[in-house]
Amino acid sequence: MDIEKNIFELRxxxxxxxxxxxxxxxxxxxxLGAKLQELTDALPGLDAAEQVRQLTSLEDLFAFLEKKLERQLSPMDRVRIVRHPQRISLKDILEHVYDNFTEIGGQDExxxxxxxxxxxxxxxxKVGNKVHNQSVMVIGQEKGHGQEFRNGGSVKPWGNAKALHYMKxxxxxxxxxHAYVNTPGAFPVEDYxxxxxxxxxxxxxxxxxxxxxxxxFSEGGSGGAEAIGLADVRLMLSHGxxxxxxxxxxxxxxxxxxxxQKAPTELMENCAKRLKITAKDNLSLGFIDRIIQEPVLGARTEHFDFFRSLRQEVINATDEIILNVRGMNYFRAKAIMRQKKSPRVNAENIFVRxxxxxPARERLLWKRYQRFMAMSRHxxxxxxxxxxxxxxxxxxxxxxxxxFFKYDFWRKHQKxxxxxxxxxxxxxxxxxxKCLAPARRLKAVFSRTNDEPNGNNQCQLTQLSPWEKRESDQQQGYISPQAxxxxxxSCPNALVHGCMDMWAPDLFGEWAGVCIHCGHxxxxEYDWYVHNVFDPQSVRxxxxxxxxxxxxxYDGFDLKLEEAKRKNGLKSACRTFEARINGLKVVIAMLIAGFRGGTVGAAEGEKFIRAVERARKKRFPLLAYTHGTAGIRIQEGTCGVIQMPRCTMAVRRYLEDGGLYLVVYDTNSYAGPVASFLGCSPYQFAIRSSRIGFAGPGVIQETTGMPMPPHYHSAYQALAxxxxxGVxxxxxxxxxxxxxxxxxxGRNLYYR
Amino acid sequence: MLNITEMLDQIKASPFEEIVVRAPHTGVVEFVQNKTGAKVAGPSGTWKEKPGTLLARLTREGNVKPIHSFQKGVVERIEHALAGKFVQAGTPLMHIRHFLSKDEVLDKLLRKTLFLFLAPERAKYFFVPDVDIKVKSKGCQTVEVRSGQELFIVSRMKRESQLNYTGPEGIIYAVYFETNQNVEAGAALIGVCAKEQLPAIQDVVSRVQGEWVEEE
Structure with missing residues (x-):
């Protein structure tokens, strides 16, 4: 027995x-520390047999106490586990779970x-005597056991673009x-x-x-995780x-x-607990399908048994999806169900192409859509x-x-x-x-004899035309409380552009909150848009x-939520309505900045999805007006973050059916919503002086270590x-x- | 001819600049910084995006406007009598004593002694080849210039044109542009001094570099 080696491993x-x-x-x-030190000190004075005996005894103690510590793990401990350099990385998984692989588009740094x-x-x-090599595309964040250049698995935009390319x-x-999610979050830079x-x-x-x-999922940090985490089956490692x-x-x-400054450690522990981030929490909330059990205190590179069970799980999951959408599957589906219950059964014995x-691909998409739509309904x-x-x-x-009858059935036969x-x-x-020709000829003869100068033409030439009705005349329904x-x-640009001070009733009344000198x-308020953008009395x-x-x-959140509801007179940060603009019917979803910063939670997500569905069914264009959003509502945890894929899927379905989806940003729009259902629109516009981005300047500076120039998130920068x-x-x-x-x-625009 | 040594002595006698903070417009003044001798900071940050120390607030028509210090220094005098009173635009509110740094002293001296030849338009500037070789091999202070001399090549969007020097005769004391970098219109390209003044200028510059003590 190599005593030194074993002592090193224990250390x-x-x-x-x-x-x-x-x-x-x-x-x-x-x-454990004291016992290990004791043994290390005593070792030189012991004979070989005693050394082995004491070492075995200490190893047993380690195993026993590790199990005990496993039960004491707090959510924040799990965060430390997934970020530890000894944690399994994607390269380990590629080595041990797959039989062969070629890394694409990169070699270390x-x-x-x-x-x-x-x-x-x-x-x-190997099924029977036949060997099948089944190809997969493996995509995931790599932490590289603490390699600095891997950035802790925090992926830059071009890294996500690479992932998307290979998904296609x-x-x-x-x-x-096979997407392995192992990121603390995306790297917050705005560069293209x-x-x-x-x-x-x-x-x-x-x-x-x-x-x-x-x-x-190993480490599923917010938007970075969603960038590759929208899947038909979502598995999660037990310590992730x-x-x-x-x-x-x-x-x-x-x-x-x-x-x-750094947040106090106790507060971090509390937040980790309140956010319900563990695998068990996410399973009970329905955002993942199964948990893959790891060894005590988390999987590390030497846990070869774990890689075997991971291999079984990914094979099982892939088989399961395929069989769910393909025709001939009865016996194999049953067998796979049995395997899920009994992990000792080998998943590789059943062959699934x-x-x-x-048609199976269409079913796959429909099932994926339904699966996500069913989430967070509670x-x-x-x-x-x-x-x-x-x-x-x-x-x-x-x-x-x-x-269906008007657009699908009737349109086909209408032509x-x-x-x-x-x-x-x-x-x-x-x-x-032909029949009326004689009568017309007679009429023409009579009309020539009674010919007089055209009165109407004379009026047009000699009189002024009537005033055209101005749009502003009909839009005086709302007066801002600021007016x-x-x-x-004072205009914030006064120092640069020399803008004069403005009187609030003028500025927020007639000038619609726009500096008349520099255009800031x-x-x-969002009400201004409701009253000034849409036809009067058309909002439903x-x-x-x-x-x-x-x-x-979440502790203390009920009170804050009640306060927001009372203050705004709303039940959520999203208002959805139908309205008309110059007679054109539109469905509008508004995110309102005054309600918890316009954050998106389950209610807002569901309202947005229903608005999209309504627009799709009624064949109306959809306008998402973001009065302001600070991102996903953190107090709702994964119930909030799951709205990113949910809403985006609804938008995709709408766009694929030929809908027109416009997004207009106002004030400040950041994080999750911009990184999903707003940012995916092909037509996004911003009201001047608004700010659009992924993370605020403070977060960027803390993550990247670089100070952010002023106006980094301004609408014009986003346009550039x-x-x-457009702005x-x-x-x-x-x-x-x-x-x-x-x-x-597009050509399928509904209202045309 | 300018007596540079005398100029330096003058600056040494009063090594600071007196800055008068005035009311930008009418309003009621409230002093935030109300201790004489207090140190104040100017704008900071990479892009000077963080405003300097808050000195006072001026309220007009319910609009409270902060007045920040735009230069580093020490509060010399405060017009306490104006606190809480309505003042007219331009009324002095505070005096700040700003101690000159080495760079500021040199800048002040050189501005008075050198003739600055300015860039007429935003472009990239190069010396004509023979001057360029001389500048690179022996330094700019060996190049003599006179009015009408072909000195620069102006390059803008691949269009190149010639620019002649116009100004007093002398030698190039300093070059302020870098090759291949765009120079804004109105920025200095070169500083020219009379040949006989060069030793005096060099002497003063080295004295400022060695002797000037910057006060906090």
Whole structure:
């Protein structure tokens, strides 16, 4: 027995335990340290047999106490586990789970982004005497056991773009994708393609990927995780976490920590607990399908048994998806169900071809869509009475049937009928003209004798034309509360442009909150847009009764939520309504900055999805007006973050059906919504002086270590980076939206 | 001819600049910084995006406007009598004594002694080849210039044109542009001094570099 080697291994195990439990006082850790030191000191004086005996005894103690410590793991300990350099990395998985692989587009630091690793791999299955090599595209974040250049698995926008490229390649090659999520979050830079916009692009494309996608979560940090985590089956490692924000980030927000300062450790522990980030929490919330059990205190490179069970699980998951959407599957599906219950059964003995045909691909997409739509339904309150729900369901159904007949059925046959009607009409017209020709000739003779100067023409030449009705005359329905204050307001650009002070009633009344000198847009209430952009009395709100709640029971959040509801007179941060602009019907979803910063939780997500569905069924264009959003509501944890793929999938379905989706940003729009259902729109516009980005300047400075220049997130910068398609003046929003409705959009635009 | 040594002595006698903070417009003054002798900071940050120390607030028509210090220094005098009173635009509110740094002293001296030849438009500037060789091999202070001399090549969007020097005769004391970098219109390209003044200027510059003590 190599005593020295075993002592070294024990020391490594102890160091790992100390790292995991960090600063916390733990008797078990202290005991292990003391015992190991005792043995190390005593070893030279012991004979060989005694050395082995004492070492074995200490190893048993280690195993026993590790099990005990496993039961004491807090959510924050799990965060430390997944970030530990000894934690299994994607390269270990490629080595041990797959039979062969080729890394694509990178070799260590020589890569577009070393934190994103792509590999073509295959799994060999021997069924009977036949050997099958089944190819997969492996995509995932790589931490590289603490390699600095991997950036801790924090992927830059171009890394996510690389991932998307190879997802599309996998789709073209008709092979499954295995996505290993192991990131604390995306790297927050705005350079093209932009952190938020690229994640939005990834989610949008993944919603329509026509190959099976299996996601395995180790560290699922918010948007970075969603960039590759939209999958048909989501597995999670038992010691992993999946969260809307890192516990450090949540603690910084909760504790109102200034940039450069660190949040207290206790607050971080509390936030990690409240956010419900562990695998068990996520399983009970329904955001993952299964947990893959790891060895005590988390899987490390030497745990070969774990790799075997991981291999079985990914094979099982891939088989399961394929068999769920393919025709001949009865016996194999049953066998796989049995395997899931009994892990000792070998998944590789049943052969399932991992290629899908056309109809199966369609079924795969539909199942994926349904699966995500069913998520987080418990996380909001629908206060509509049963009668109203039934009535609205009936109306909804009616619209579906009407749409089907009008747009799907009638449109197919409309051409033939109208052609026939045109021909018949033209024939009839010829006969009619022939019959009336003598009468017309007589009329012409009489009219020539009574010819007088045309009165109408004379009027036009000699009189002034009547005043055209100005748009502003009909739009005086709303007066901003800011305009009721008798005070002067300074423009923030006064030093640069020399703007004069303005009187608030003028500024927020007639001038619509726009500096008349430099054009700076002051923040304006969302009501201004409701009253000034849409036709008067055309706004019809729906789903107003859907209410945001505190699904995770986050301490102290109920009070804050009640306060927001009372202050705004709203039940959630999202208002959805139908309205008209110059007679054109539009469905609008508004995110309102005053309600918890316009954050998106389960209620907001569901309202948005229902608005998209309504627009799709009624064949109306959809306008998402973001009065302001600070991102996903962190207090709702994964119930919030799951809205990113959910809403994006609804948008994709709408766009694929031919809808027109416009996004208009106002004030500040950041994080999750921009990185998903807003950022995926092909037509995004911003009101001047608004700010658009992925993370705020403080977060960027803390993550990248670089100070952010002023106006880094301004609308014009976003336009210059190609993130948005135009900058609008607030006073011209009605005109611009109308113009966009007439000119933007595909050939299938519904309202044409 | 300018007496540079005398100029330096003058600056040494009063090594600071007196900055008068005035009311930008009418309003009621409230002093935030109300201790004489207090140190104040100017704008900071990479892009000077962080404003300097808050000195006072001026309220007009319910609009409270902060007045920040735009230079580093020490509060010399505060017009306490104006606190809480309505003042007219331009009324002195505070006096700040800003001690000159080495760079500022040199800048002040050189501005008075050198003739600055300015860039007429935003472009990249190069010396004509023979001057360029001389500047690179022996240094710019060996190049003599006179009005009408071909001195620069102006390059803008691949269009190249010649620019002649116009100004007093002398030698190039300093070059302020870098090859291949765009120079804004109105920025100095070269500083020219009379040949006989060169030793005096060099002497003063080395004295400033060695002897000037910067006060906090």
């Amino acid at each position: 490594e195990r102890l160091k790992y335990i100390q790292d995991i439990f960090g600063f916390k006082e733990n008797d078990n850790v202290v005991l 020589y890569s577009v982004d070393p934190s994103m690793l792509i590999a073509r791999a295959y799994i060999t299955r 390649v996998a789709e073209m090659e008709n092979i499954p994708i 393609p932009g952190a938020a916009q690229q994640i939005a692009r990834n989610i949008y494309e993944m919603a329509g990927l026509r190959v099976p996608v299996i996601a395995i 976490y999946y969260s809307v924000i890192s516990p450090e980030g949540a603690a910084a927000i909760e504790g109102r920590i200034k940039p450069g 991992w290629k899908l045909g056309g 996380a909001f309150l629908d206060r509509r009475p049963v009668g109203r729900k039934c009535m609205e369901f009936g109306l909804d159904l009616g619209w579906s049937v009407y749409s 033939k009928v109208s052609n026939l009607a045109e021909d018949v009409g033209a024939e009839f017209q010829v006969v009619f003209d 009721r204050k008798d005070r002067a307001v 847009h002051f923040p304006m 709100e729906f789903n107003a009764q859907m209410e945001a709640i505190n699904p995770l029971g 980076r190609g993130h948005i398609q 609008w003046d607030r006073r011209e929003m009605r005109k611009n939206v109308y113009q966009a409705l007439l000119t933007v959009g």
